Amino acid sequence: MFSPSHPLQMFFGLIVWSAWFVSLYGGLGVVCKLAPPSPDQGVMTWVNALVLVLGMALSLFLLFCARRCWAVRSAAQCLSARERDNQRFIASAAAGVYLVGAFATLAVALPAVMLAPCV
Amino acid sequence: MKPDQMTDPLIQSNQERHRTFDRVWGNLPGWRALSAVNHTTIGLRFIVTGFMFFLVGGLLAMLIRTQLALPEQDIVGIELYNQLFTMHGTVMMFLFAIPVLEGMAMYLIPKMIGARDLVFPRLSALGYYCYLFGGLIILSSLVMNIAPDTGWFMYTPLSSANYSPGPGSDFWLLGITFVEISALSAGVELVVSILRTRTRGMALSKMPVFCWYILAMALMIIFGFPPLILGSILLELERAAGMVFFEVAGGGDPLLWQHLFWLFGHPEVYILFLPAAGIVSTLIPVFAQHPLVGYRWIVVGIILMGFLSFGLWVHHMFTVGIPQLALSFFSVASMLVAIPTGIQVFAWLATLWAGRVVFHLPMLWILGFIVIFVNGGLTGVMLALVPFDWQVHDTHFVVAHMHYVLVGGMLFPMVAGLYYWLPHVSGRMPSDTLGRWGFWLVFIGFNLTFLIMHLTGLLGMPRRIYTYEAEMGWGWLNLISSIGGFVMAIGVAAVILDIALHFRFGKRATLNPWNADTLEWAMPMPVPTYNFASLPTVETRHPMWENTDLPQTIASGQHGLAEIQHNRRDTWGSDAITGKVREIINLPSNSWIPLQCAVAIGVLCISLLVKAYLVAVLSTVAAVFLLLRWSWHNGGHPSVTPLREDDPTDPPLHSRTFDGPGLWGMVVSLMANGTLYLSLLFGWFYLWTASPLWTVPENGPLALMPLVASGVLLTLAVLLYGRGLTRLRKRNADRLGSMFWLVSLLGAAHVLLLLWILLDAPLQPTQTAHDAVLTVMVLYQLIHSGLAVILTALQAVRLRLGYVSAQIPYEPVVIGPFWLYTLGVFWMSFAAFVLLPMAWGGS
Numbered sequence: 001m002f003s004p005s006h007p008l009q010m011f012f013g014l015i016v017w018s019a020w021f022v023s024l025y026g027g028l029g030v031v032c033k034l035a036p037p038s039p040d041q042g043v044m045t046w047v048n049a050l051v052l053v054l055g056m057a058l059s060l061f062l063l064f065c066a067r068r069c070w071a072v073r074s075a076a077q078c079l080s081a082r083e084r085d086n087q088r089f090i091a092s093a094a095a096g097v098y099l100v101g102a103f104a105t106l107a108v109a110l111p112a113v114m115l116a117p118c119v
Numbered sequence: 120m121k122p123d124q125m126t127d128p129l130i131q132s133n134q135e136r137h138r139t140f141d142r143v144w145g146n147l148p149g150w151r152a153l154s155a156v157n158h159t160t161i162g163l164r165f166i167v168t169g170f171m172f173f174l175v176g177g178l179l180a181m182l183i184r185t186q187l188a189l190p191e192q193d194i195v196g197i198e199l200y201n202q203l204f205t206m207h208g209t210v211m212m213f214l215f216a217i218p219v220l221e222g223m224a225m226y227l228i229p230k231m232i233g234a235r236d237l238v239f240p241r242l243s244a245l246g247y248y249c250y251l252f253g254g255l256i257i258l259s260s261l262v263m264n265i266a267p268d269t270g271w272f273m274y275t276p277l278s279s280a281n282y283s284p285g286p287g288s289d290f291w292l293l294g295i296t297f298v299e300i301s302a303l304s305a306g307v308e309l310v311v312s313i314l315r316t317r318t319r320g321m322a323l324s325k326m327p328v329f330c331w332y333i334l335a336m337a338l339m340i341i342f343g344f345p346p347l348i349l350g351s352i353l354l355e356l357e358r359a360a361g362m363v364f365f366e367v368a369g370g371g372d373p374l375l376w377q378h379l380f381w382l383f384g385h386p387e388v389y390i391l392f393l394p395a396a397g398i399v400s401t402l403i404p405v406f407a408q409h410p411l412v413g414y415r416w417i418v419v420g421i422i423l424m425g426f427l428s429f430g431l432w433v434h435h436m437f438t439v440g441i442p443q444l445a446l447s448f449f450s451v452a453s454m455l456v457a458i459p460t461g462i463q464v465f466a467w468l469a470t471l472w473a474g475r476v477v478f479h480l481p482m483l484w485i486l487g488f489i490v491i492f493v494n495g496g497l498t499g500v501m502l503a504l505v506p507f508d509w510q511v512h513d514t515h516f517v518v519a520h521m522h523y524v525l526v527g528g529m530l531f532p533m534v535a536g537l538y539y540w541l542p543h544v545s546g547r548m549p550s551d552t553l554g555r556w557g558f559w560l561v562f563i564g565f566n567l568t569f570l571i572m573h574l575t576g577l578l579g580m581p582r583r584i585y586t587y588e589a590e591m592g593w594g595w596l597n598l599i600s601s602i603g604g605f606v607m608a609i610g611v612a613a614v615i616l617d618i619a620l621h622f623r624f625g626k627r628a629t630l631n632p633w634n635a636d637t638l639e640w641a642m643p644m645p646v647p648t649y650n651f652a653s654l655p656t657v658e659t660r661h662p663m664w665e666n667t668d669l670p671q672t673i674a675s676g677q678h679g680l681a682e683i684q685h686n687r688r689d690t691w692g693s694d695a696i697t698g699k700v701r702e703i704i705n706l707p708s709n710s711w712i713p714l715q716c717a718v719a720i721g722v723l724c725i726s727l728l729v730k731a732y733l734v735a736v737l738s739t740v741a742a743v744f745l746l747l748r749w750s751w752h753n754g755g756h757p758s759v760t761p762l763r764e765d766d767p768t769d770p771p772l773h774s775r776t777f778d779g780p781g782l783w784g785m786v787v788s789l790m791a792n793g794t795l796y797l798s799l800l801f802g803w804f805y806l807w808t809a810s811p812l813w814t815v816p817e818n819g820p821l822a823l824m825p826l827v828a829s830g831v832l833l834t835l836a837v838l839l840y841g842r843g844l845t846r847l848r849k850r851n852a853d854r855l856g857s858m859f860w861l862v863s864l865l866g867a868a869h870v871l872l873l874l875w876i877l878l879d880a881p882l883q884p885t886q887t888a889h890d891a892v893l894t895v896m897v898l899y900q901l902i903h904s905g906l907a908v909i910l911t912a913l914q915a916v917r918l919r920l921g922y923v924s925a926q927i928p929y930e931p932v933v934i935g936p937f938w939l940y941t942l943g944v945f946w947m948s949f950a951a952f953v954l955l956p957m958a959w960g961g962s
Contacts, residue, residue: 007323007695007696011426014427018429018430021448025433025448028442028444029445029805030808032442032808033807033808033809083697085324086322086323086324086696089322089323089415090324092415093419093422096416096419097422097423100419103455104427104452107451107455108448108451108455110451111444111447111448111450111451112444115443115444118442119444
């Protein structure tokens with residue numbers, strides 16, 4: 001399952017993105033209910049900071065995963081041509097998904113640079 | 120065998136083999152064809168029925184356009200107009216678009232992957248009848264002039280009992296839920312079929328690209344439909360039983376409905392687009408005579424679209440008062456979806472660029488699709504911008520955008536596909552002249568109607584108004600739109616006429632008439648019921664281009680499973696990734712059970728509509744009985760695959776294995792079920808955080824210690840069942856029957872205790888949303904636990920009768936995940952509904 005050519009790798013990047021997206025929206029709802037930062041603080045709140053830091057950390061993680069999958073394309077010389085072809089297909093598709101996943105993760109966090117959390 | 124088939128050279132030269140196959144795989148004659156389960160028949164029934172509903176939806180659209188053609192008209196009146204636009208949207212979305220695309224997928228998938236049928240044929244038949252009966256129930260409301268009239272998305276509180284006291288909303292909620300059984304069954308069926316029944320050698324990377332699209336669509340149905348099913352159940356419970364979910368005074372929130380609806384509604388757009396894009400990706404390489412450029416990137420695009428489309432639902436709710444930062448998440452996600460769309464559009468253009476395009480009729484519709492869909496996509500990006508959306512929300516601009524995306528993104532490719540695969544069904548070619556007239560009339564009429572409507576919307580005309588004053592200045596624009604609508608209708612009539620006439624006058628199609636590359640063209644035309652007389656090995660994406668004598672070698676039985684044994688309907692079961700053959704899947708034959716089940720569920724639906732609750736209870740019992748009878752005729756049952764001395768061993772029959780398609784079907788079904796449960800959890804947390812009058816009682820209404828005891832009993836039952844399965848996996852079935860009886864007893868004790876807790880609890884579901892959601896959760900648990908007990912008891916009986924044994928271990932393995940799921944739901948609910956409220960200060 002942790003192998004870069006496991007079929008689940010083709011979806012894992014976006015599963016991470018989905019979890020991030022749901023946590024972002026749900027978490028913001030909970031924070032705004034329980035401990036809303038003052039609107040006077042504008043974007044300089046711990047919520048904005050947390051969103052940006054977590055967004056960047058997750059994006060870096062996904063980029064790392066993308067690189068790991070991409071590297072598999074040239075490996076696995078011991079396999080038959082058919083199996084190698086199969087593995088390359090999965091690994092390179094997974095790398096693409098991770099790459100877009102990393103971009104999407106950062107993209108949805110970026111508005112925290114200019115918007116206050118609970119207004 | 121159909122008379123037309125007799126003339127096909129592939130059949131003429133292999134008549135004896137084809138007669139044998141047709142006897143085993145064919146439908147029963149006359150009215151007994153209602154018992155058919157064959158994917159070709161069921162797929163075509165879906166398509167034909169869907170187009171019948173399309174004509175009804177189109178007629179409603181024409182009435183709407185007639186009413187709006189000139190200002191201050193009173194042709195249909197305000198009440199009927201409300202019913203017309205509600206039913207137009209409902210019919211087109213739920214009764215036409217999804218079912219027809221599902222029908223096409225059901226028809227094509229086995230033929231493309233080299234299988235003889237879908238993996239759960241009886242489920243296909245059940246899905247069709249649920250769709251047909253549900254659709255007729257919804258339409259009957261229109262005939263009786265009591266149709267729903269609150270818009271196709273049924274917003275509360277307008278659709279609640281206070282503001283819609285008539286039965287219109289009930290028809291929608293119950294009818295649509297009935298129809299959605301069909302969509303979910305198709306979703307499960309298609310996922311498992313694509314993953315587990317591909318022919319020998321067809322690895323994931325060699326799968327026709329259409330199958331990737333359908334796989335994504337089917338998975339999106341699995342995750343996208345349950346929120347709406349839950350929402351419909353809750354709203355119907357509120358309307359019929361007075362329980363509180365969406366009423367603010369009791370701690371509910373009408374916005375919860377919008378969330379649940381659009382959690383389904385937005386992915387729905389992509390559920391429609393993906394198969395249509397699959398048709399485009401299939402047809403463009405054929406008419407460019409060049410392999411699809413960027414197959415791998417298209418697969419990435421499909422996966423991206425499948426996921427990202429679930430992050431857009433709030434962009435239908437930009438005006439309801441959500442914090443700006445939260446809005447921006449959805450705004451960005453809405454723009455991100457342009458990435459996978461762009462990947463596909465560029466891959467299509469590159470393929471066209473690289474090949475030599477032949478402009479046959481289907482290709483014309485594909486070009487129409489590209490023009491219209493790209494425009495619809497651009498206005499979609501405009502609407503993803505929050506300030507722009509605020510300006511045009513609920514205007515005709517949105518109506519125009521939606522039709523550009525849906526008609527351009529779905530109807531045009533669908534008609535292209537229809538023309539492309541028509542020779543498959545009829546063995547004849549469509550008329551080029553009449554077909555081109557049809558295309559141009561539809562294309563011009565469509566743009567006349569909806570391009571203008573962007574302007575009408577920008578000038579401020581709201582949607583869903585039945586008339587407008589002449590002074591508003593929208594009159595001439597509406598007149599053009601209405602004229603365009605009628606031109607489009609004439610175009611549709613030309614297409615229908617063309618298709619109808621071609622069955623009689625069309626030129627006879629030659630083998631593989633478009634010189635296509637995929638496997639569905641390697642069979643006689645019209646297609647036989649069994650698809651392939653022998654199942655070929657396929658290790659390329661273009662089998663028909665690289666192996667041109669496939670039709671002959673398949674028909675003459677030179678490949679796998681060329682002989683029929685014991686009148687079984689056999690097809691390969693293969694590895695989900697590599698396509699290596701793992702087992703022989705034995706498929707069920709014609710059966711009345713799906714029709715009987717659908718009738719019982721239909722009676723349940725009607726009895727709820729007329730509030731005949733005793734009949735509702737009786738029909739529920741009948742439906743459960745019939746569904747259990749369905750499960751009884753499986754595996755080692757004498758009418759299916761009893762143990763025989765000449766049973767194949769390499770590969771074995773699927774009922775002799777531990778990882779058959781039933782297990783996959785169960786897991787995929789539980790994914791849908793789990794989404795429904797998570798939607799309920801979402802509702803619970805949403806009301807807690809967002810509902811202004813949400814209250815939690817001082818003391819938890821459920822007795823804590825008995826609840827824990829009930830959970831312990833359930834846990835013991837699951838552990839014991841797991842132990843039984845471990846022994847079975849070691850091919851040891853000694854005393855397994857006793858173990859299963861003990862599991863059933865423990866489970867029954869858990870159910871009874873939980874039932875007592877529910878009946879003893881001071882719950883007031885008609886007073887507070889807290890108690891209403893809690894009641895639904897406990898009922899959900901009781902249904903699952905009760906079903907697990909019954910299924911296990913049945914397995915114990917089957918063990919005694921010899922239908923389950925160490926050699927036939929299939930069914931207990933299938934039930935295993937259901938027990939685990941039931942246990943997981945119990946303890947997760949315990950944490951969310953009992954422990955968490957204690958922590959947040961309620962009980």
